Amino acid sequence: MAEVNNHGQTTRIARLVNIGLVVNARGKLCLVHDEPFEATPLWVGYHIDKRKLEIIFDTGATFLIDWEATDEMHGYMMKINKILIIRMENRRPIEGFDTTFLRLQDGKTIDDDAA
Secondary structure (H helix, E strand, O other), rough: OEEEEOOEEEEEEOOOOOOOEEOOOOEEEEEEEEOOOOOEEEEEEEEEOOOOEEEOOOOOEEEEOOOOOHHHHHHHHOOOOOEEEEEOOEEEEEEEEEEEEEEOOOOOOOOOOOO
């Protein structure tokens, strides 16, 4: 089950969403998934203190991904400012969003200079 936080309330989603991180042929980080989200993703936050990713949607809902960055990925996450979110079906991209990638600490955005 996945959990989505919507304005302080947690909603459980019965379906399983497979999510992965890949680097495309152009060297851009992509977050790929196999099920449609309930809303449009606006941006992705990287919690540098927890080393976790969270998707923020246009409804205010959030989706914390059950994944923790390795040291190598952490270094990469500290350098990027965009991430592609791509929904795949039958190994083909069918929907995508080019989103802003922000670094977060203690739940707040931080400047690149502070990181």
